[in-house]
Amino acid sequence: MTRITTDLFMWPYQYSFRASVEVLARGVLEELGAPGFANALLVGVRAPGSDNRNAVCVEPEKERWPLDLFAGLPESVESTVAGHKLQNMFYGDEASMRDKPEWIRQDSVGVAVALALAPFDVANDVTSFCGGVRRVDDFYVATVVQIPNATLARFPALPPFPNSDENQSYGYRGLIQAAMSAVLKEATTHLTTPEPGRDSYGAMRSRKEIVQIAANGFLATPVLSIGHRYVESDIFAFLNLVASMVYEGAKGVGRLVFIDQENPSIDFLIRFREPVPFTEPRWIRKVLQMAAPEVDIITDGRHAYGLGKLQGFHDENTQDAFTVAFLDQHYWELKCGQSILLRCRMGIPELFKEFTDQQTFKDSYHRMFPDSSDDDVARILELVQFQISLPHGSMVVVSDDAQREAIRLAKQGTLIVPTPLSKVLLGRISGIDGTVLVDPYGICYAFGIILDGEANDECTPARGSRYNSGVRYVRSRLNKRLAIVVSEDRTVDVVPKLRPLASRSVIEKSISDFESASRKNYLRPRNWLDEHRFYFNNEQCIRLNNAVDRLDALPYRDSSIYISTKRFSPHPDMDDGYLVA
Missing domain, CATH: 3.30.450 (Beta-Lactamase)
Structure with missing residues (x-):
């Protein structure tokens, strides 16, 4: 050795x-x-x-x-x-x-x-x-x-x-x-x-365990911010438990507002004579059943004090009020003002992020539909943001042959006279089963379309029928297609995946660094390359695989960790349009 x-x-x-x-x-x-x-x-x-x-x-x-x-x-x-x-x-x-x-x-x-x-x-x-x-x-x-x-x-x-x-x-x-x-x-x-x-x-906890620990630690923030005292309780686990419960067959959909009960911003509808302790999750779930869209449960993280709401003059910048919204069974989110700080599905916490970076969306849209103008892209992006805000799942497909596809799929949906897609129209037709079909300029040709297409490697049983339908349709045709899929659980996907532009010079430097790396310093270029696999052409993949073979063959050092690298292959969707100097 x-x-x-x-x-x-x-x-x-x-x-x-x-x-x-x-x-x-x-x-x-x-x-x-x-x-x-x-x-x-x-x-x-x-x-x-x-x-x-x-x-x-x-x-x-x-x-x-x-x-x-x-x-x-x-x-x-x-x-x-x-x-x-x-x-x-x-x-x-x-x-x-x-x-x-x-x-x-x-x-x-x-x-x-x-x-x-x-x-x-x-x-x-x-x-x-x-x-x-x-x-x-x-x-x-x-x-x-x-x-x-x-x-x-x-x-x-x-x-x-x-x-x-x-x-x-x-x-x-x-x-x-x-x-x-x-x-x-x-x-x-x-x-x-x-x-x-x-x-x-x-030797160390798994990343899943660390995420659970982090979420529980973060859920102490509302209590510390509003009461300036630490509460020895697992609020994260408590919220997951409440989110899992049904009351007489009904899912719990409502909100908790973490706030000091004496805060003048609260407009109480009712006060409980005896506060409901968080040690009684079934009781809290029963109280949640009384909450309505305009009425919330008022709590300080230890007890629920009644039903009420924040008045309009409340300043969210004071960080003295946090909202937990129960959106569905096993699904809730933490907010301060309008900022969504954490989402949790099935007990798994995650960061909230917009469906995609707007500049990435614009770059990708222009690459897919080069005849579209900046105004076209801005209009589509505004419609997508509105689509995401709707209370139901939906799918919009942008296709460069939308008019022809609407005719081909006429027996599987409803054709309309070509009409510019507006928010009002999208709100009306997106709730119908099926897909809204538009061209790159925002003209709608059909709604309620049942898409066709063959299964492919990007389909997954982990996702629902709406998502897989979009993947099959987009991947089964040579024409340029873009599907925006909003699932019932509010997950947002853009198919094909939108990717930012990458620098030729940065790619070349990272490949060169990996080719000359030793077992001691290979991790940094290796990790960058592993995260940017989409951008490499066939010649670059050959160079990278030769470097992987060389590193794999090096002798191990004492007490070292060596992470082997999956071999590289060119992505079928990659072209020079994704590259800048």
């Missing part, structure tokens, strides 16, 4: 530990429905009294994070230790006083590492999440996960709490923030084990 050495050595399994954290962070993001772009690094600061030759170590070394980035880090740690707020704290028990210096140093290393990374974050448009610090051999080690700001910007999150007190917790700003905190808490716990990283497989 070939042994690969490192100059910035902290402990034998630092590489595998860091790689495990990175894989977990990326998997958690994907589980939530976000792009799995995340990088992990370790920063170690030499412990006092150690004679190790390195004052600071970075894992991985010689990659994105140069050692110069942490110049002056030991001095920053000592300065933070000297001025730490716990220096003047006196505990009533001997054990806490004994542990206080260690707590101060651990926290000071974390603060100093975050300060050192701040310029890097700005320069690279990322956000660093720093976990707890623990001592491993000669070093105090901080685990850091970095996420592109573009990922954070795609999903609704709370702004900083207004008039916040630094000594008061107001919860997490978003589900991604809660998820990264859960990942880093898991990593910090693993750092306290003997030889962290040695038994990486199965």
Whole structure:
């Protein structure tokens, strides 16, 4: 076995530990429905009294994070230790006083590492999440996960709490923030084990478990924001339980408003003489049956106090009111004002996102229908947004031969005189079983159309008949077709999948980096390439597969994790229209 050495050595399994954290962070993001772009690094600061030759170590070394980035880090740690707020704290028990210096140093290393990374974050448009610090051999080690700001910007999150007190917790700003905190808490716990990283497989919780932990942590945010106190309860599990219940055969559809019962914004319809405790989920479900679209259950996260609603003058920016809307059995969402912060289906939490990035939709639409104007695209996009807002599932198909298809499928739907599709018309005809058929310019030719087409690899039993019908129809014809599918559970799909433009130069650099990579630094280009498989032509796929074969054949290093790569093949829908300089 070939042994690969490192100059910035902290402990034998630092590489595998860091790689495990990175894989977990990326998997958690994907589980939530976000792009799995995340990088992990370790920063170690030499412990006092150690004679190790390195004052600071970075894992991985010689990659994105140069050692110069942490110049002056030991001095920053000592300065933070000297001025730490716990220096003047006196505990009533001997054990806490004994542990206080260690707590101060651990926290000071974390603060100093975050300060050192701040310029890097700005320069690279990322956000660093720093976990707890623990001592491993000669070093105090901080685990850091970095996420592109573009990922954070795609999903609704709370702004900083207004008039916040630094000594008061107001919860997490978003589900991604809660998820990264859960990942880093898991990593910090693993750092306290003997030889962290040695038994990486199965040592940490799965990404599904981390997502559940994150969702429960995030659900403490409404209670902390409105009452400034922590509630020791599993609100996430409670909401899932209420969402699962039926009352005399009826599904629970209604809303809870998390708010202080004395908030002047509440207009109570009725108050309960005795508040209904959250320890009685069946009782809460019975109360939910009384709620109507204009009346909500008023709660502070511990008790339900009555039925009422928020008055129109309430300012959502105060973050003192959160809404949980039960949309269907096993389906609910958390909102603050108009921002949907979390959705949960069948007990599985996910981020809320628009059906697609608008610029990506416009680019893809012009590629599919090059004769369409900007006004055509804007009109279609406005109709799609309206379609999504409708209370029922529906499908709209845009086809460059819509008129001919309407005639061909006349026996399977209702033809109309060609009419510009408006919101009013879409609202009337989309509730009929079948599909609304329009051309690229927004002219409607038929509705209630039952589509045909053969099954293909993109059909899936995990989705309903509406989605699979759209996939079969779009994929079975040579003409350009675009299906916008809104399922009954409010899932939105665009078929074929809309993809953003990609840079030729970035693709070439990533392929070259992968071709020259070693087992030590292959992960970054490999992960990028794995996430952008759609964009490679046949020649590039051959180069990539040769690089995969070369890496697979390399000898393993001690205690290393090597993730093999699925072979590359060109995508049938890829063409040069997806590429820019």
